[in-house]
Amino acid sequence: MSDLTPHDPALAPLPAKKSFHMGLVVIPLALVGLLAAGWSAFWYQQVNKFEARLDELIEREASLGKQWTCAQRKIGGFPFRLEATCGATSLVLKDAGLSLGIGTVRAVAQAYDPSLMIIEADGPMQITNQASETWTTKWELARSSVRLDLKNLKDLPERSSLEIKSISVFAPNNPKVSTTIESIDVQARRNPEKFATERAYDLAFTVTNLVDFMLAEITKTNDPLTLSYDLTITRNPEPSKKPLPEQLELWRSQGGLVTLRQMMVNRGPFNLVMSGEMGLDAQHRPDFRLDTKVKGLDELLKASGQKADILNLLGGKRAASGEMTFNLRTQSGQAFLGPLPLGKMPPLY
Secondary structure (H helix, E strand, O other): OOOOOOOOHHHOOOHHHHHHHHHHHHHHHHHHHHHHHHHHHHHHHHHHHHHHHHHHHHHHHHHOOEEEEEEEEEEEOOOOEEEEEEEEEEEEEOOOOEEEEEEEEEEEEEOOEEEEEEEEEOOOEEEEOOOOOEEEEEOOEEEEEEEOOOOOOOOOOOEEEEEEEEEEEEEOOEEEEEEEEEEEEEEEEEOOOOHHHHOOEEEEEEEEEEEEHHHHHHHOOOOOEEEEEEEEEOOOOOOOOOOHHHHHHHHHHOOOOEEEEEEEEEEOOEEEEEEEEEEEOOOOOEEEEEEEEEEOHHHHHHHOOOOHHHHHHHOHHHHHOOOEEEEEEEEOOEEEEOOEEEEEOOOOO
16 A cells, blocks of 8 residues: 555645635736726727717807817827827818918817816917918917816806917018017806806906007007906806807896906006996997006106196096096996096997
8 A cells, every 4th residue: 555645744735825826916917907908998988078079169169150170180198198189270260251270289188087178289370361461479388278068068168278378479471560478368267156047257367568569669668568357247148159249139138247356457657457347238338337546647648649738637636647546437328537528338239
């Protein structure tokens, strides 16, 4: 009888231990493979929806008279981003008689948050009018973010912003006639308290250090201009291709109002600050009440070759020194600057 019995510890089989070690390797690899396959399927599903949304947005813009062309389109961004690149982008504004060649544009979103799109444009942009005159616009950075309402892409976005830095605009056939701007910043959003009931939209806009050749010629000074405003517009109509007069009448008839929290203009010694409300009356005329503060108006008038004595009519020595606080308003279609009538306001449409 052999001594090699199954009870000999030196000869005990080890298949269970090997299987245990193989399981430590195979099971995680299988899980990773399943996860990768699942994520790949999810990404391809999301990128197809992303591309379909881009097409829907282009179709919506076309219905509003804005004809976008995205040539040499590429889709990518795997595994975590959704990215569409237009190698050559153009926009035709039929009603305005303008065509824009924008160059390469990229739209990017995260696969897990496709409602937020980041858009960048390389430029330069060529703007051509009906007379075939072309303006050239260059920038260092042009970037926009848009938070879309995925349930209704035809309505206003939930939030959007635009940032452009180091801008240069050259007039047609005359590169010496130019405008330079340090930066433009635009912020827009659905007002969180009033959009559902009044379709209220908040808008903030800032242009920093604008220097314009023609403005410098008129005012005889090259001081840069900075402009900003912060306002809320109620009763915003849904985007439409209706003529502007029809859209304005719809806005007016529904009680649309612009609440100007602040508008500010600074240029050298000149400073203007306004706040108040603006709308349209039943005769389609501008209707407003604006509290206004001005400093340095005398210096601006002198620089442009005008006499500052006219300011005496608005309040004596303080007004003559270019510092004024007054109300700019309308009453029954008549505009007033403080106590002085400025004339009748014509209907806008």
